[in-house]
Amino acid sequence: ASSEAIEHKSYAQQLAEHGEGTVATYVPFRNGLLISAAAAISISLGADAICYGAHADDAAGRAYPDCTPEFYAAMDTAIYEGSGKLCHLEAPLLNKNKAQIVELGLNLGAPYQYTWSCYEGGDRPCGECGTCIDRANAFKANGVDDPAL
Incomplete structure (x- = not known):
């Protein structure tokens, strides 16, 4: 958890001032944990896909690295392989x-x-x-x- 104060500036302003990298509101690997839990439950229920709401603005400047296309691809591969190739991850908003x-x-x-x-x-x-x-x-x-x- 971050001990930094929440900035009252847009993320674009924060990235312009501080450069690329996580912002104070980033919770390390939060999406990885939530996706992993969702995968375990979904696979046990017979689902063939899990969706998460990562989008392009959160990935910009790697403010939230667990919203990037690279993270999505890695988690999709992990879920697919870890489910015996029965389930995959979808991120329908990733490029929006x-x-x-x-x-x-x-x-x-x-x-x-x-x-x-x-x-x-x-x-x-x-x-x-x-x-x-x-x-x-x-x-x-x-x-x-x-x-x-």
Whole structure:
């Protein structure tokens, strides 16, 4: 776990200031652990695929290295081999940015008013942390205000 304060800047600003590498909100190998648990459960239930929501913005600058195409490929191989070639990993959003994902959700009627991405952990999104800023910008790119703010 990081002892760093959560920056109230977009991830693009953070990467521009600090260069490539993980951001303060990165939890080491979190997606690896969650995917591994999902694989164990899914394989025991007979599933032939597992999906996870990594996307291009989180992979940018290796801010979240467990969201990169390389990580996805390695985990897909591990799951496929570890399941006796019965199950694989899918990452349908891997090459989409947040604005494209918001657009997809809007087209599908996703209930965005019930979701948020804030790292501050309050009863409402803070609107100031990197993920709040990037989410609000993704909605703005689609001509819509973020309904969570």
